[in-house]
Amino acid sequence: MTRDRRRRMIRIQRTGTGIALVSSISFIAGMTDAIGLRLSGDFVSFMTGNTTRAAIALSDGDVHHGLVLLAAILVFVIGNTLGILLAHVVARRIFGVLAGVSLLLATASMLQDPALHLIRFYMVVLAMGMVNATVEHIEGLPIGLTYVTGALSRLGRGIGRYLLGERRFDWSIQLVPWLGMISGAISGALLGIALPKDALFVAAFLTMTVALSTLFLRRTLHKRFNQRPTPSPTRK
DSSP: OOHHHHHHHHHHHHHHHHHHHHHHHHHHHHHHHHEEEESSSSSSSSSSHHHHHHHHHTTTHHHHHHHHHHHHHHHHHHHHHHHHHHHHHHHHHHHHHHHHHHHHHHHHHTTOSSGGGGHHHHHHHHHHGGGGGGGOEEEEEEEOOOOOHHHHHHHHHHHHHHHTTOOOGGGGGGGHHHHHHHHHHHHHHHHHHOOOHHHHHHHHHHHHHHHHHGGGSOHHHHHHSOOOOOOOOOOO
């Protein structure tokens, strides 16, 4: 087998693995967002929606709700930050981040006391921020896991370029997170009705299941889905 053919096969395997991971994780994200929305009445991963709702709440004089949503946005950013730090500290990056997300969701599921409602909300938001650090790109193509607006935008632009004569189909990969998100959201909405007290625990269990499955990935695969930090060059 030639070196070029071997590289091509590894790239195909890496792309397939990335698609499987993105579909699984976006499914969990959609499920968790639907469950969180039923439990709290606010989004746990859709920060664009929370930004708009915070603005409306503040303009209507509902300062408390507006501040709750603004704090959720901050927690989401912190979750992304922690996810990146964790991904670059642990040896098995995807496993480490998903295991952390699973533990946060499992802990949040145990906070059934109404007095702990806000803490549970922020824990789920933190988890949804963290999960974005698992897969940041597939073969250089950016991927969003807990939000699909960017994916749909890239999909539409790709279709536009195709109609203008560009014969590339890599934009079609943007359908994967949307399909995962909507199927997960439907499942989460139904789960929230059937098991309102245990729905988050189910999401935590599924997350840990995916986390454990990543332990079987070869090193050449699990190392290639995150962006590496590029230190600024030192000035002399």
